[in-house]
Amino acid sequence: MSQHKEIVFENEVTKLLKANGYIEGNSKNYNKELALYPDDLISYIKNTSPKAYEKMSKMYGADVDNAICKRVAKQMDMHGSLHFLRNEVKDRGAKFKLCQFKPELHNPDTQTKYDANILRVVRQLYYSTNNKNSIDLVLFLNGIPIVTIELKTDFTQAVEVAKSQYKTDRLPKGEHLLEFKKRTLVHFAVSSDEVWMTTKLAGANFKGQVMKINV
Template structure:
């Protein structure tokens, strides 16, 4: 019964995304490359479609050379940097883009075409581990590169805390002396969501039992959690709003902040919490309507990230 209810939630989320610009097929999980933590068909199709001249050069060396190069660069620089800035590759003139994010103002037709060519995919029950057959409920990909994972629970059976514990105790970034490519920082998925019908929590860095999860909830009339949703789950804003195609691309391209150490290596990722994302998007819409030079108030509770919202 528990599994049946979770599968129903998986179905609902995947069906919604599939009908709103995401790719999703029943056999996707079988095509996932555990060792490289890549969904190769989308990565290859993205390059072929968005950068045909580069693809001509890459095709001469074969698919493996591209996949290995992408994995090596992600390991060296982190997932976010590779997605935002692309990679250099022998035989390819200039930078090989691995995603195209919509610029704030420019309407260059080539950029618009590449932006529209982005391949967002959701895959369920992904067997990710190099050491066992564990699977994660949902993994989100951008052009074949994993950007988010999600463990789902239904409040009829288990709570969001059970999903958090699953990450802390059953999803270690290293196991048996080997790094799990999908779960490692900063070269794995950018964010990990623990989701129930009622609440959402997230983290950008899995550290076993020391992992710190932050709420990704809307708030409920001044209290924690989420308000009742007359049309479905309290947490449906996650897949209907945040994971909306344009919203999700903008979030990855513009909102996530990488903090780096003295050697220039990322040591933390700041992923906006829901209220920060909501506040900044409302500000942007208002400024576009009213013009620059106005004064605005950002009101968050103590310690909830006002500085980053303002920035």
Template sequence: MMTADPHHEIHLESHIVDQLKQQGWLEGDHQHYDRARALYPEDVIGWIQDTQPDAWEKLRRVHGVDAESTVLDRLGKTLAAKTGGTLEVLHRGFSVAGAGTLAMSQARPEDSRNQTVNNCYAANRLRVVRQLRYSLDNENAIDLVFFINGLPVATVEIKTDFTQSVE
């Protein structure tokens, strides 16, 4: 239950999330986060299905009901590889047998002439998740985690001198 005390972190957390939602961000539920893969699967799969339907159809034909887990496992391995990493995957995508290279984001277009690029840019899924429990070993939580198309890109820990200090 939220108290009326204005000095609790939850109020600032709520304000930040509300401001992001007004700008088109999605608010996620920490229970939908895949701790083992460190991904928000709904957005990974949704982004690929929305922006690369032909590649998704190939994956579905090749892998059947395992298409989603195949993509998520391969993405996780790419992110963990020395040549991978979040920025690399967001910029260059990742490869999956049967579908080639899958893009994981679309940068803002320089102009509006290419409708396909404009549509992909508009399809980017920006999500914020409160109190994200990230570990398989404990229930520790990060106050806010920001995602692009299911990939975590930033974290925020909110501190207040009234409840705790940054030291």
């Protein structure tokens, strides 16, 4: 019964996200080794940086998409996703952006790139090469995971259970999705009455501040 109620909650949250521009994806299309959703990453680069993509195609040939994904993953492993959401990725003279923030001033080219952003939600994301754990919801921007969400219903399990999952079962070591300053920017524990968040997971030894958001 508890699992059924959580699925209903998950359905409702996903429905709300889709009504606000998100596309539902599939865990099978997620690259666990790179911690990316490659189809969206490549699609965004092709649409917004066609000259850079063409240049890299000449360098890498038929393996260009895989080479780009590996390059992006390597750079994020070193400098974090936030850095490259704000700044260009460079590869052998080619430069490309991974997203476009909403322009403050009217600029048709910038607006087109902003409109090209791909928002995706994946339910039950199997993220690890080390275990079969899954996260209830993961949100992506142009193939880059930026938010994880664990859902609980107050009728069955308190939000404390979701927080405990992050501390005991969602261990960040060796997981690019969960490691601090690698991919995901924020992690949410959500119930129908409470929302808690943190930007850093550190297992059971976590000493930082977990913030409660009033809803």
